[in-house]
Amino acid sequence: MNAPHAPSTIWPQAAVTQVPYALYTDPVVYAREQERLFRGPTWNYLGLAQEVPDAGDFKTNFVGDTPVVLSRDTDGSLHAWVNRCAHRGALVCRELRGHSASGTHTCVYHQWAYDSRGDLIGVPFRKGLGGKGGYPADFDMAKHGLQRLRVECVESMVFATFDNRAEPLHEYLGPVMLANIRRVLGRPIELLGTTRQHMSGNWKLYAENTRDSYHGALLHLFYPTFGIYRPAQDSAAVMDQGHRFHNLFQIMTSGSGGDVSEYQNKGMRAMPAADSLADNRVIEFKDDYGDGISLTIQSLFPNVVLQQIQNTLATRQIVTRGIADTEVVWTFFGYVGESEAVRTHRLRNINLVGPAGFISMEDGEAVEIVQQGLVGVEAGAASVLAMGGDSDADLDRLGMDENSVRGFWRGYREFMAL
Structure with a gap:
């Protein structure tokens, strides 16, 4: 970590004894952080396991700017997925925390439903009605689940990463x-x-x-x-x-x-x-x-x-x-x-x-x-x-x-x- 860095237009100094003020004010830097830090091969903290103790419990959170959900499945496992409906991009879960007795999370906009792992399990009128409308025959529910994050824990602390290149926690x-x-x-x-x-x-x-x-x-x-x-x-x-x-x-x-x-x-x-x-x-x-x-x-x-x-x-x-x-x-x-x-x-x-x-x-x-x-x-x-x-x-x-x-x-x- 002590190797000098190649100069860049944002940070021309090789050492870290001077930190450019642009890093705190430049929107280009901020957008790059979302991509390379928060969605990159880092581990981001999501919460304590005790915040979602029971099957069906969930907590909404963020990784950088990206809305995510931490949920507990029926087998006790923890899952994290992007809180963005695969249909039109609406938030699926809107409460800070809650419990779904059925383990189902339903988007209020068009009622697309997901399980605790983020898999799509319900689409209203998927096959149309009375032979009219509906999605094409090749519409694959399995391909329209919510984007998942990789989850690992140390003691009670729950971390997640978007990037499969990330080393084990x-x-x-x-x-x-x-x-x-x-x-x-x-x-x-x-x-x-x-x-x-x-x-x-x-x-x-x-x-x-x-x-x-x-x-x-x-x-x-x-x-x-x-x-x-x-x-x-x-x-x-x-x-x-x-x-x-x-x-x-x-x-x-x-x-x-x-x-x-x-x-x-x-x-x-x-x-x-x-x-x-x-x-x-x-x-x-x-x-x-x-x-x-x-x-x-x-x-x-x-x-x-x-x-x-x-x-x-x-x-x-x-x-x-x-x-x-x-x-x-x-x-x-x-x-x-x-x-x-x-x-x-x-x-x-x-x-x-x-x-x-x-x-x-x-x-x-x-x-x-x-x-x-x-x-x-x-x-x-x-x-x-x-x-x-x-x-x-x-x-x-x-x-x-x-x-x-x-x-x-x-x-x-x-x-x-x-």
């Missing part, structure tokens, strides 16, 4: 990423709820944000003020050992991290130490895994984050809504059988994140002010991504480099051929 993720997924999802889970966050900005600004440890204790004043994260704490940033475009941030409870006065003495913003919470239980950490890791942010290319922030557990799916519109879908979960006290604490912890979270709300604002700043930007202008040089090496301390962001961009360039 476990190889795509690699052992380092799989280890943390199994750490967080290696026991039965229960869904707690979903929130949706809209951002008026390009999806890659949020993808960068989740990989950017530099901003963590600078933008999010809640982190250093209440000791959830300060750069002096023990921490690590690791990349997948194959592609180098997936990454994992970890913060341990060990290490003093300093205090707020260190920030103020260096002229950095920090909330006064006198500012306190009315209820400190919202920031309490209970070690779910016995390893002392209080925070993990795992970003999987191209469209999902698996997070553990204190005791709040969630996936975040990045959904493209247009060149300057992004939706982040947060799906929160806990563990089957956990005590009422633990569940109550986990629900309380959710106040840290999501659209109005004490920590996460600033990320949406950061995405939007960058997009606003790019209005009218001159041709050839680029961001500076040089902290730590041009490396994407693993690190034993967060907040002092931009290695993981560069890893994302190297993977992006490879798929986009830029």
Whole structure:
């Protein structure tokens, strides 16, 4: 992944220490992303298996801009297909989620019906009526099913790809990423709820944000003020050992991290130490895994984050809504059988994140002010991504480099051929 790229008109620099602003604003780039990234040989997150637990359950979603459905068949298998009727292109399923007792999904427009695998099973008046009308005798139902995606799972996470060239999911993720997924999802889970966050900005600004440890204790004043994260704490940033475009941030409870006065003495913003919470239980950490890791942010290319922030557990799916519109879908979960006290604490912890979270709300604002700043930007202008040089090496301390962001961009360039 460190090989230099041939210059292109969009990205003439060989290194990824400068990222052209046109990548966030050019509709040609956005269309190319839909083709080469979201419909290319990548694995896109669709949801948690627990969202469609029973036969006949379904969930509508998107892979890039393409509407898709995740469904559970009678044999328990999971299937994904494009949510676009083979007849005239209408949406087949219009609800966010639901259940079909018969396992049939019917387009409201002309009543073409499909099973849970996306196969066409019903066409009204296919043979006409009274010897008149109907489709030709050679009309083949089997050739008019919905476009299917290949589906694979790791623990509870369900991924899909349009491209049969994509390597198996476990190889795509690699052992380092799989280890943390199994750490967080290696026991039965229960869904707690979903929130949706809209951002008026390009999806890659949020993808960068989740990989950017530099901003963590600078933008999010809640982190250093209440000791959830300060750069002096023990921490690590690791990349997948194959592609180098997936990454994992970890913060341990060990290490003093300093205090707020260190920030103020260096002229950095920090909330006064006198500012306190009315209820400190919202920031309490209970070690779910016995390893002392209080925070993990795992970003999987191209469209999902698996997070553990204190005791709040969630996936975040990045959904493209247009060149300057992004939706982040947060799906929160806990563990089957956990005590009422633990569940109550986990629900309380959710106040840290999501659209109005004490920590996460600033990320949406950061995405939007960058997009606003790019209005009218001159041709050839680029961001500076040089902290730590041009490396994407693993690190034993967060907040002092931009290695993981560069890893994302190297993977992006490879798929986009830029």
